[in-house]
Amino acid sequence: MARQLAKTTLDRFKKRLEAEKTRLEEQIEDYQRDLEEARLTESSSDRSPDPGNAEASSMKLEYAKELSIEQNTLDLLSKVNHALERVKQKTYGICESCGKAIPVERLDVLPYSTLCVECAARNS
Numbered sequence: 794m795a796r797q798l799a800k801t802t803l804d805r806f807k808k809r810l811e812a813e814k815t816r817l818e819e820q821i822e823d824y825q826r827d828l829e830e831a832r833l834t835e836s837s838s839d840r841s842p843d844p845g846n847a848e849a850s851s852m853k854l855e856y857a858k859e860l861s862i863e864q865n866t867l868d869l870l871s872k873v874n875h876a877l878e879r880v881k882q883k884t885y886g887i888c889e890s891c892g893k894a895i896p897v898e899r900l901d902v903l904p905y906s907t908l909c910v911e912c913a914a915r916n917s
């Protein structure tokens with residue numbers, strides 16, 4: 794039977810995960826607003842007689858960068874949600890792969906981690 798985290802420790806991680814979730818959701822909203830604005834600017838510049846190609850391509854690069862940042866944020870958010878789900882099911886802090894306790898030091902660095910160091914290394 795794996796060691797369970799103390800309730801106070803669990804609460805601490807739960808609070809951190811919830812704060813992280815709020816932060817990520819706000820970030821995603823920001824990106825989506827920016828992307829929407831970029832899209833509107835881009836379509837209006839298509840109609841202009843002189844599109845200014847250099848500027849347009851650098852904007853497309855910006856846009857691609859934003860998209861990949863958003864993808865990372867979404868990945869992180871799904872990990873955070875997954876960890877919160879495990880808090881709810883009282884399995885937080887236990888490795889999903891081998892069932893051993895994840896060291897608190899690891900959770901301190903990566904609160905959304907659901908694998909122990911060994912299993913995470915094996916999976917990557």
Ligand SMILES: [Zn+2]
Pocket residue numbers: 888889890891892893908909910911912913
């Ligand atoms: Zn493991």
